[in-house]
Amino acid sequence: MWYTSGTLEVGDKMSILKSVIEEELSRNMKNQEMYRNMLKTLHKGTIQIMTRNDKKYVYLKYREGNKVIKKYICSYNNKEKFEEISNQVNEYHRIKSNLRITSEEELNLRKALKVYGK
Numbered sequence: 451m452w453y454t455s456g457t458l459e460v461g462d463k464m465s466i467l468k469s470v471i472e473e474e475l476s477r478n479m480k481n482q483e484m485y486r487n488m489l490k491t492l493h494k495g496t497i498q499i500m501t502r503n504d505k506k507y508v509y510l511k512y513r514e515g516n517k518v519i520k521k522y523i524c525s526y527n528n529k530e531k532f533e534e535i536s537n538q539v540n541e542y543h544r545i546k547s548n549l550r551i552t553s554e555e556e557l558n559l560r561k562a563l564k565v566y567g568k
Contacts, residue, residue: 468566475559478552485549492542493535495519499526508532510539 495512498520506526512519524531 464566468563471559471562471566475556475563478556478559482549482552482556485545485552488545489542489549492545493538494542494546495539497523497532497536497539508535510535 493510493512495510498509498511500507500509508523508526508528508531510521510523512521523535526532
């Protein structure tokens with residue numbers, strides 16, 4: 451067996467638990483950094499389809515500070531470009547959600563470290 455004979459003392463159990471929490475916190479921080487880097491490469495905002503002179507156009511709508519920006523992307527007929535941008539926007543929102551979850555997990559892990567770190 452990989453463990454020593456006998457039972458673990460309370461201090462040993464706390465030490466093991468603390469190291470597991472520290473490892474999880476480290477993994478969490480790496481994931482957050484990875485998510486932030488991924489977000490920099492994707493389009494944020496929402497897709498908006500506007501009609502002018504009976505023709506449809508695709509715009510990307512997003513915020514920069516207090517300003518709302520509408521950026522022309524392509525004609526609605528350009529399905530390939532439309533799908534590419536749409537997939538990037540969806541991926542942006544998925545990763546943003548993951549970042550929010552990992553940030554909340556980080557807070558919980560730090561609280562647990564305070565408890566077990568004593």
